[in-house]
Amino acid sequence: MDLNLSDEQRLLRESAERFVAGSYDADHRRKMANDPLGFSPAVWKQFAELGWLALPLPEQFGGLGGGAVEIGILMEAFGRGLVSEPYVATVVLGAALIARCGTNEQKQESLPKIADGSLKLAFAHSERAARFDLARVATAADRTAQGWRLAGSKIAVLDGHAADEIIVSAHIHDHQRPSGRTGLFLVPATTPGLVVSDFPRLGGGRACNLELCDVHLPEDALLGDGHDALPAIEWAVDCAMAALGAEAVGIMQTLLDTTLEYTKIRKQFGRPLSANQVIRHRLADMAMQVDEARSMALRAALKADAAPVERARAASGAKAKIGKCARFVGEQSIQLHGGMGVTEELEVGAYFKRLVAFDTLFGGSAHHYARHAELGRKA
Amino acid sequence: MDLSFNAEERAFQDEVRSFIAKNLTEEMKRATALTPSVFSDPDIGMAWQRALHRQGWGAPGWPVEHGGPAWTPAQRWIFETESARAGVPNVNVMGVKMVGPVIIGFGSPEQKNFYLPRILSGEDYWCQGYSEPGSGSDLSSLKTRAVRDGDDYIINGTKIWTTHAHHANRMFALVRTSDGPRQQDGISFILIDMKTPGITTRPILTIGGDHEVNQVFFDDVRVPVANRVGEEGKGWTYGKYLLEFERGSGIASAKLREGLKAIADLAESDLTGRAIDSPDIAARISEVEVDIDALEMTELRVLSALQTGQNPGAVSSILKLRNSEIRQAVTRLGVDVIGHDALAVEPMRPLYKLNHEPPTPEEMLTMVPEYLNGRAYTIFGGTSEIQRDIIAKMMLGI
Numbered sequence: 001m002d003l004n005l006s007d008e009q010r011l012l013r014e015s016a017e018r019f020v021a022g023s024y025d026a027d028h029r030r031k032m033a034n035d036p037l038g039f040s041p042a043v044w045k046q047f048a049e050l051g052w053l054a055l056p057l058p059e060q061f062g063g064l065g066g067g068a069v070e071i072g073i074l075m076e077a078f079g080r081g082l083v084s085e086p087y088v089a090t091v092v093l094g095a096a097l098i099a100r101c102g103t104n105e106q107k108q109e110s111l112p113k114i115a116d117g118s119l120k121l122a123f124a125h126s127e128r129a130a131r132f133d134l135a136r137v138a139t140a141a142d143r144t145a146q147g148w149r150l151a152g153s154k155i156a157v158l159d160g161h162a163a164d165e166i167i168v169s170a171h172i173h174d175h176q177r178p179s180g181r182t183g184l185f186l187v188p189a190t191t192p193g194l195v196v197s198d199f200p201r202l203g204g205g206r207a208c209n210l211e212l213c214d215v216h217l218p219e220d221a222l223l224g225d226g227h228d229a230l231p232a233i234e235w236a237v238d239c240a241m242a243a244l245g246a247e248a249v250g251i252m253q254t255l256l257d258t259t260l261e262y263t264k265i266r267k268q269f270g271r272p273l274s275a276n277q278v279i280r281h282r283l284a285d286m287a288m289q290v291d292e293a294r295s296m297a298l299r300a301a302l303k304a305d306a307a308p309v310e311r312a313r314a315a316s317g318a319k320a321k322i323g324k325c326a327r328f329v330g331e332q333s334i335q336l337h338g339g340m341g342v343t344e345e346l347e348v349g350a351y352f353k354r355l356v357a358f359d360t361l362f363g364g365s366a367h368h369y370a371r372h373a374e375l376g377r378k379a
Numbered sequence: 380m381d382l383s384f385n386a387e388e389r390a391f392q393d394e395v396r397s398f399i400a401k402n403l404t405e406e407m408k409r410a411t412a413l414t415p416s417v418f419s420d421p422d423i424g425m426a427w428q429r430a431l432h433r434q435g436w437g438a439p440g441w442p443v444e445h446g447g448p449a450w451t452p453a454q455r456w457i458f459e460t461e462s463a464r465a466g467v468p469n470v471n472v473m474g475v476k477m478v479g480p481v482i483i484g485f486g487s488p489e490q491k492n493f494y495l496p497r498i499l500s501g502e503d504y505w506c507q508g509y510s511e512p513g514s515g516s517d518l519s520s521l522k523t524r525a526v527r528d529g530d531d532y533i534i535n536g537t538k539i540w541t542t543h544a545h546h547a548n549r550m551f552a553l554v555r556t557s558d559g560p561r562q563q564d565g566i567s568f569i570l571i572d573m574k575t576p577g578i579t580t581r582p583i584l585t586i587g588g589d590h591e592v593n594q595v596f597f598d599d600v601r602v603p604v605a606n607r608v609g610e611e612g613k614g615w616t617y618g619k620y621l622l623e624f625e626r627g628s629g630i631a632s633a634k635l636r637e638g639l640k641a642i643a644d645l646a647e648s649d650l651t652g653r654a655i656d657s658p659d660i661a662a663r664i665s666e667v668e669v670d671i672d673a674l675e676m677t678e679l680r681v682l683s684a685l686q687t688g689q690n691p692g693a694v695s696s697i698l699k700l701r702n703s704e705i706r707q708a709v710t711r712l713g714v715d716v717i718g719h720d721a722l723a724v725e726p727m728r729p730l731y732k733l734n735h736e737p738p739t740p741e742e743m744l745t746m747v748p749e750y751l752n753g754r755a756y757t758i759f760g761g762t763s764e765i766q767r768d769i770i771a772k773m774m775l776g777i
Contacts, residue, residue: 001381001382001383001384001385001388001453001456001679001682001683002380002381002683002686003380003381003382003676003679003680003682003683004380004683004684004686004687005380006380009380069380260775260777263777264777274777277768280767280768280771280775280777281764281767281768281771283771283775283777284766284767284768284770284771284774284775285767287770287774287775288697288700288701288770291677291694291697292670292673292674292677292701295672295673295674295676295677295680296669296672296673296676298380298676298680299382299672299673299676302380302381302382303382314672317665317668317669317672318669320665320666320669321669321670321672321673366662369662369665369666369669370658370661370662370665372665372668372669373658373661373662373664373665374661376664376665376668377655377661
């Protein structure tokens with residue numbers, strides 16, 4: 001039992017924090033908010049050079065063999081600066097699904113390109129009617145003489161507009177009949193019939209909805225051998241929730257630091273806000289919740305490779321708890337900044353919006369407490 | 380980073396488990412489960428203390444030269460966790476975890492030689508004389524006074540919330556020996572024999588129906604000056620040192636988990652008409668379980684820091700606060716899960732020695748008293764409000 005950072009992990013944290021502090025400031029974030037791409041290709045190239053894109057990939061495909069804890073260290077630093085590069089879409093979700101489900105050829109084809117920054121991915125899974133149920137996939141994949149035909153709609157696809165290839169989940173149909181298996185398909189962004197409608201994402205970056213109308217794909221577009229991909233999808237989303245949880249911790253820490261400073265400087269009734277016990281106690285509660293969130297993000301990361309039920313309960317528990325803490329810390333940060341907190345003139349609002357997006361993504365606290373409870377009864 | 384235990388630690392875990400299996404009797408287990416107050420009755424608690432002492436485990440936190448087992452923080456974690464899982468009785472923590480460390484840190488050689496072995500063996504039973512009717516959160520305003528008379532102090536005043544004063548043969552107390560410029564000055568730390576003439580004890584019943592705390596009165600109580608620990612007037616420093624131990628003993632999650640498990644079991648049983656089938660109850664059980672997971676991780680992070688000699692700092696206030704709040708959430712859930720059975724009051728104590736049929740199934744008997752008595756968790760050992768003051772000051776610098 002040892003939860004101290006190793007020397008390598010400490011170095012990773014320091015370099016990530018240094019990079020974010022040096023490259024991400026309010027001007028940069030404002031520029032990105034109005035940018036049609038929503039992130040900087042130059043920064044993405046630096047991610048590749050720093051080895052961050054290769055971080056969790058298997059070593060035989062050009063990766064560094066890192067795990068969920070290293071991803072968490074990086075994501076927490078990203079949260080500090082509200083990084084908007086498509087790291088979760090490409091590396092945490094996309095690369096992970098290819099590494100887990102892909103054939104050797106598919107991995108050889110994609111993973112080294114992800115590592116060097118030349119291939120960006122997105123994962124299109126959520127559908128409007130499914131809400132947060134990962135098992136409900138109405139998008140259909142029919143076998144054709146040449147390969148596959150996909151039809152359906154997807155929503156909330158992170159960074160789909162920037163992806164070179166989109167991993168689309170679909171219910172596999174054998175001879176027009178549903179097979180009960182979900183497949184994952186690599187769909188190049190330029191494929192005819194694929195319509196990507198992108199929009200700015202709450203809290204920075206972009207997301208999109210997809211329409212797939214008679215999208216024809218070759219045989220080898222299917223990741224792997226056609227086994228049901230649902231367990232892999234659940235695993236990848238659990239890992240993404242752990243990573244996003246760590247990012248939320250970084251965001252909350254910045255909000256806490258900023259709010260603390262503000263309450264020391266802002267004077268009313270002839271004294272700083274922080275001289276009031278009601279304010280000090282609020283800040284103490286915020287600090288406590290940031291700490292609890294940090295514990296839960298780390299816990300989810302450490303259990304990313306545990307047996308499925310244990311992993312899923314840790315991920316859902318973390319998502320629910322961190323979401324609750326995030327809403328509290330975010331809302332109180334606005335409250336303690338007073339009227340200025342509600343304006344676009346301060347960045348508190350931008351950080352808060354990213355926390356709201358975090359809480360919603362893949363299901364909020366109510367959904368995940370319920371999933372945690374249901375899995376507990378199966379256990 | 381690694382959440383799992385290594386081979387040596389697993390071997391130690393086996394050792395603890397087999398010790399508990401050999402020494403924890405069914406009677407002790409049942410009495411512990413049926414105790415709705417914080418502390419086990421002394422006959423139960425001290426039987427366990429004697430068993431621990433025979434094994435050389437009587438005082439896990441003490442240095443080896445005074446009879447501690449020289450465990451690593453991970454071993455302490457394993458010991459506390461296995462103990463909670465098995466449902467062992469609470470020992471006299473006022474002796475082992477409170478006055479013991481103060482005597483070790485600041486006591487004279489004579490005091491160490493006399494008192495420490497008696498704590499280890501369970502021969503002495505200690506109570507804590509800190510709070511007074513006029514001095515709760517503002518503890519250093521205390522007024523109980525010790526006036527020097529030759530080789531003695533003569534003590535007058537009163538102490539309150541004195542847990543198990545009616546069982547204890549010794550008390551450690553903070554008393555005023557002089558009036559300094561600050562109210563923290565002039566306080567001394569004194570060891571008192573409870574059989575000394577002039578001491579009377581009044582029971583205070585808590586809202587759960589338990590007699591655990593008391594008020595203690597001192598009328599011209601004569602205590603040798605040799606019973607003072609450390610320097611005269613420096614008692615506040617020693618007392619604060621002790622409070623940090625009280626808050627930061629730091630391994631509470633395992634006990635919370637067992638408490639929640641008992642309630643979850645009830646919720647899944649026909650005794651409650653399967654309360655768990657209500658989505659609200661199921662989600663609340665999960666919410667509390669996740670809170671316990673978070674507390675456990677924080678405890679393990681502190682433990683890891685301790686293993687490498689780092690000082691965890693004000694996090695002991697976070698641990699105290701969260702432990703007390705989660706404990707209250709657990710007991711609140713207990714009341715809600717048993718439904719109509721929460722209406723029944725069983726006034727007799729102890730609950731493990733009833734000579735009549737109780738009004739509810741036995742496993743429900745403690746739920747309401749635990750909830751009621753448990754309101755004290757966010758009050759004793761420094762209220763939640765005081766803990767937030769400490770967090771703001773020590774962690775946030777405001």
